[in-house]
Amino acid sequence: MQWYWLAEYLPKFISGVYVTLQLLGLSIFFGMLLAIPIGLVQVTGPRWLAIPARMFCTVIRGTPLLIQLYLLYYGLGTLFPLIPEIRETFLWPLLRDAFPYAVLAFSLSVAGYEGEVMRGAFKGVPKGELEAARAFGMSRFTVLRRIWLPRAIQNVLPTLAGEFVLTLKSTPLAGVITIFDVYGVGSMVRQETYRIYEPLLLIAGIYILLTGVIVLLFRWLEGRVPRPV
Amino acid sequence: MKKLFNTLALCAASLSMTPAMAEIRLGIDSAPYPPFYEADSSGNVSGWEIEIGDAVCAAMNEECEWVGVAWDGIIPALMAKKIDAIFGSMSITEERMKTISFSDKYYNTPAAIVAPKSMDIDGSPESVKGKIIGVQVSTTHQNYVETTYQDMADAVKTYQNFDQHNQDLVAGRVDAVVGDSLAFGAFLGSPEGADFEIKAALNNVEIFGLGVGAGVRKEDTELQEKFNAAIKQIREDGTFDEISSKYFDFDIYGD
Numbered sequence: 135m136q137w138y139w140l141a142e143y144l145p146k147f148i149s150g151v152y153v154t155l156q157l158l159g160l161s162i163f164f165g166m167l168l169a170i171p172i173g174l175v176q177v178t179g180p181r182w183l184a185i186p187a188r189m190f191c192t193v194i195r196g197t198p199l200l201i202q203l204y205l206l207y208y209g210l211g212t213l214f215p216l217i218p219e220i221r222e223t224f225l226w227p228l229l230r231d232a233f234p235y236a237v238l239a240f241s242l243s244v245a246g247y248e249g250e251v252m253r254g255a256f257k258g259v260p261k262g263e264l265e266a267a268r269a270f271g272m273s274r275f276t277v278l279r280r281i282w283l284p285r286a287i288q289n290v291l292p293t294l295a296g297e298f299v300l301t302l303k304s305t306p307l308a309g310v311i312t313i314f315d316v317y318g319v320g321s322m323v324r325q326e327t328y329r330i331y332e333p334l335l336l337i338a339g340i341y342i343l344l345t346g347v348i349v350l351l352f353r354w355l356e357g358r359v360p361r362p363v
Numbered sequence: 364m365k366k367l368f369n370t371l372a373l374c375a376a377s378l379s380m381t382p383a384m385a386e387i388r389l390g391i392d393s394a395p396y397p398p399f400y401e402a403d404s405s406g407n408v409s410g411w412e413i414e415i416g417d418a419v420c421a422a423m424n425e426e427c428e429w430v431g432v433a434w435d436g437i438i439p440a441l442m443a444k445k446i447d448a449i450f451g452s453m454s455i456t457e458e459r460m461k462t463i464s465f466s467d468k469y470y471n472t473p474a475a476i477v478a479p480k481s482m483d484i485d486g487s488p489e490s491v492k493g494k495i496i497g498v499q500v501s502t503t504h505q506n507y508v509e510t511t512y513q514d515m516a517d518a519v520k521t522y523q524n525f526d527q528h529n530q531d532l533v534a535g536r537v538d539a540v541v542g543d544s545l546a547f548g549a550f551l552g553s554p555e556g557a558d559f560e561i562k563a564a565l566n567n568v569e570i571f572g573l574g575v576g577a578g579v580r581k582e583d584t585e586l587q588e589k590f591n592a593a594i595k596q597i598r599e600d601g602t603f604d605e606i607s608s609k610y611f612d613f614d615i616y617g618d
Contacts, residue, residue: 208527211534215555221535230495230536232520312497312520312531321435322521325501328462330439 139327140336143319150316151340154305157315160237162298165244170283172245173252187249194246200307202243207235207311236308244301251293255286288359295352299345316340386426387586389416389577390440391451393431394524397549398610399452402431411610415469416450418602419577422593434524435501438462441580448586449578452543454503456572464581466590468574469603471617473564474504475544477532477551484539486563488515495520497528497537504541507570512541532559541565545615574617 172190175183194202210229214220220229228234259282267277287294306317320337324330391408395401400410408429420427432440437453440446441463455465476486484490492515498508500521508519520537522528528540533555544564550556565571577590597603598616607615 208530211531211536214534214536232536310523310527312522314521318521321500325435326458326506328438328458330442 135332136329137332139323139329139332143323146319146322147316147336147340150314150319151344153313154302154315154317154344157233157236157240157305157308157313158298158302161240161244161301164237164241165248165301168241168245169248169252172249173254173256173286174278176249176253177256191246191249191253194242195250199239199243199304200310203236203239203307203311206239207232210235232308232312235311236313240301240305240308243304244297247297248294251290251297252286255290256282258289259285284359291352291356291359295349298352299348302344302348303341386428387420387423387448388428388430388446389420389448389450390430390432390437390446391449392434392437392524394434394526396452396525396546399546400429411606411615412450412452414606414609415597415603418597418606419450419469419590419593422596422602423589425589434499438578441578444580447579447583448590452575453578454572455574455576456503456570458506459572459578462581463578464584464587465576465578466587467594468576468617469594470615471574472543472545472615473566474507474541474571475547475561475564476539476541477547477559478539478562479558480560481558482538482562484562486565488512491516491539493517494538495536497522497531497540499523499525499528499542502542503571504543507565507567508541510570511565511567529556545611 172187175187214229220226263281263285264277267281268274272280305315308315309318309321317337320333323333327333391400391412396410398410399412400408402408408431413429416427416429430446432446434451437446437449437451438459441449449463453459453465455468459465476484476491478484478494484494488511491512494516495518496508496512496516497520498505500523505521508516513519520528520531522531525542525546528537528542529550531537532540539562544561547556547561551559551561577587577594579587579590603616
């Protein structure tokens with residue numbers, strides 16, 4: 135075991151962790167924004183929304199994330215030479231950078247998996263509670279906001295924690311579209327110093343730490359949510 | 364009893380002889396690197412380096428097998444004895460020699476920077492100011508980009524393989540790419556590469572090393588010497604030039 139390289143690469147590891155966390159945080163945020171309606175329409179209907187939602191979940195969950203990343207980034211990239219004018223537009227800095235594609239791909243992935251989780255969560259809230267809320271004179275939207283959504287999320291917090299840990303550990307896949315995350319830094323150390331196992335062990339340790347943070351965060355959240363008696 | 368002992372001794376002797384007949388597994392990048400090596404749809408490999416490797420094996424009187432390995436795992440694969448030698452355009456460098464040994468070089472081509480014809484880049488660090496540069500990860504080219512261009516360039520993007528950065532060059536996501544001048548030949552000759560050209564050859568012995576040799580484990584000095592002898596032999600008997608003339612119109616061996 136030789137760790138002489140650690141001091142030199144430490145700043146890069148820190149910025150790598152930052153990239154990983156940014157990707158994870160943004161993907162979870164946008165992913166859940168999508169997942170909640172995707173889960174909801176599959177329970178409430180209407181059918182013309184429920185069917186595409188179901189299809190979306192099937193396609194996202196049924197194809198490897200690696201291929202989704204590749205198609206989104208390189209697939210769209212092949213279109214740019216066909217429309218040279220696109221390079222003059224204000225969108226170009228965004229289309230050119232790899233990070234927005236990574237956030238898009240990971241958000242869609244989170245939406246696909248968590249949409250399915252949320253479908254189960256909405257379904258799992260007892261009908262009686264919703265009927266009672268209606269009987270109190272709450273509008274449909276108020277029922278959703280004050281009863282249905284909080285109760286659904288309360289039930290699936292432990293599941294979501296596990297899902298987000300899985301998302302964290304799929305973030306290194308973004309390396310194929312040039313995202314330089316903490317895993318990429320480790321690969322760079324391997325390539326430049328030819329130390330193979332020490333950087334891998336360090337990266338493994340970093341992911342365990344990040345997982346620990348997610349788990350603790352959700353413990354704390356679960357603790358704050360009052361349990362039904 | 365004595366007969367049984369004899370039989371056992373014979374078995375032991377024949378067992379200990381098998382390793383000498385084992386074939387040598389030559390490692391190449393699992394991604395294609397034309398014209399050096401590429402695999403067709405049925406998995407057969409072909410290319411200049413494959414032919415040279417087969418000629419070297421013939422000169423060594425060994426059976427050789429080609430094994431595709433992900434490039435950034437190719438040195439670990441060698442150390443873990445998944446392959447016996449790297450014969451896939453790996454440059455001989457000081458840094459790599461801390462971990463593995465190399466045979467004598469069997470070719471040497473300069474690195475190059477490729478950019479759109481309309482772009483004003485001459486290969487100097489000043490000329491890439493504000494540009495985005497693409498390079499394949501785990502290559503000497505990446506080392507060069509990091510030491511020479513990183514501070515001046517707007518950003519450096521690292522790719523898993525050679526085709527990907529060319530694709531992003533065409534898409535306009537990178538302004539210039541750094542790689543092997545020869546490997547760019549196929550790309551620049553294709554319709555997609557028509558608007559691009561080699562801007563400059565890049566030289567730095569410290570980074571690009573002494574050319575390309577076969578990488579072997581440090582303890583395999585015998586294999587290393589066999590490679591040296593075989594490379595010398597095919598250089599002298601004309602096999603090397605005969606194969607090379609099919610692929611290149613200049614001396615790929617370098618000086």
